[in-house]
Amino acid sequence: MRILYVITRSDVIGGASVHLLDLAVGVQDAGHEVLIVVGGNGVFVDKARERGLTCISARHLVRPLNAINDFRFYLELRRIVLAWKPDLIHAHSSKAGIVGRLVAKMMSVPCVFTAHGWAFTEGVSSFRRILYRWIEKTVANLTSKIITVSDYDRSLALRLGVGDADLIVTIHNGMPSVKEPCFVAEASNVTRLIMVARFDAPKDHLFLVRALASLANSDWTMEFVGGGPTMPQVKRLVAELNLQDKIFFPGPCSDVSERLSKADIFCLISNWEGLPLTVLEAMRSGLPVIASRVGGVPEAVTQHETGILVDKHDHEGLVSALGTLIGSRDLCSRMGMMGKSRFFSDFTFDLMLQRTLNVYSDVTKV
Structure with a gap:
């Protein structure tokens, strides 16, 4: 054919x-x-x-x-x-x-x-x-x-x-399945969050940054992987909120699988979606997912089993979801493993x- x-x-x-x-x-x-x-x-x-x-x-x-x-x-x-x-x-x-x-x-x-x-x-x-x-x-x-x-x-x-x-x-x-990177996590009290997404519509990096600012005293870091036209605006907000030592912008990366393997929580905050591949990548890597309840995301992420879904523009709900998983190693691990199992059965x-x-x-x- x-x-x-x-x-x-x-x-x-x-x-x-x-x-x-x-x-x-x-x-x-x-x-x-x-x-x-x-x-x-x-x-x-x-x-x-x-x-x-x-x-x-x-x-x-x-x-x-x-x-x-x-x-x-x-x-x-x-x-x-x-x-x-x-x-x-x-x-x-x-x-x-x-x-x-x-x-x-x-x-x-x-x-x-x-x-x-x-x-x-x-x-x-x-x-x-x-x-x-x-x-x-x-x-x-x-x-x-x-x-x-x-x-x-x-x-x-x-x-x-x-x-x-x-x-x-x-x-x-x-x-596709990938060979899992050989990475031994260093013992740390810092929860590593990651979002892999282009800085453009429909993603809402700004909303996530504002939610993270409410948890500024907790031990976490955030990595925004990707590039795009709204990145300067997000960087300005990070500077205004004095979060430069917690939020990092590596830009577009070719080693996403390795970066996911080093993270503890995957986030995807959006105004609309189809069925985002980055959520599936995170599940494949055994990460719990915090994501907006939009489009087909709930068809991949099972609420309170493989992650936490948050209504669009629900600031308090997002802060609560982040607060629930940040520092909760056992819960992150349990949700991540269930998400990985779901990936290999359905996606x-x-x-x-x-x-x-x-x-x-x-x-x-x-």
Whole structure:
């Protein structure tokens, strides 16, 4: 089978990018031919080629809605499809999903779209929700199958009239297993927290910093791994609250697994989510998770068993959750081990890959 993947951005590596790279490698290793089309020529292209994937940079695929660029990308993608003749187009991210489905329909090629959290989800601005709900309703029936990464997103789409129950299937994200870093924790009374996330919407680093400030007298450190446009604002707040000796910013890192292995608690505070891969990474590493109760997060984190879920914008709830786990080694260890067990039963890459390949077979009748 020849599978053409399309994704919008190459300038950042986020959850959708990691998902697609892992999926494309798995599909290629399963014996299928793979080609990726991505907007621009950024870091995603380098990572794809490092992993043995063929990648084409699309000049006119850009994130903002732009009628001229979008039409040019439609023609660009159409030329690629004519030349490569895929058996299936699998689109990821909103812009690539819209244009990809239009091209697939016009070229009579089966098309799958994965929604990594809808652009009309709760927490997004009202204008954006209305606009993208209308767009997704319009293009839904151009799709052979829509994959949502959480039951939350499937239910949201059905409730708002985007597709029907036969069209949309949930396939939870999965992460490949990794060799666990050999690390012996030093005896310490300091609880090490970590958040791995881009400094940008939908993450809310500022809210977490303010909650941590309420526990400034406790023994903890916080590591914010990642980069992005809101980092300077977060650093300013850390300085204003005199937390520079407790909160650290290593930037984007290639050794995330090792850093997770050295941590005690994983945090992810967000305004909206699909099913974040970083939560699954933390569970794979045996960490308890403190996270916002948004999107598909509750489908991965079991309240008071593998972590603590906090309502969005609930300052006191977040302070309480942090206070419960900071310094509680036995509780952290117990929750972390339960989370690790849950990861290996429900969120492995092999499970996700097989379920995705089943969808491919279904829509192509292969």
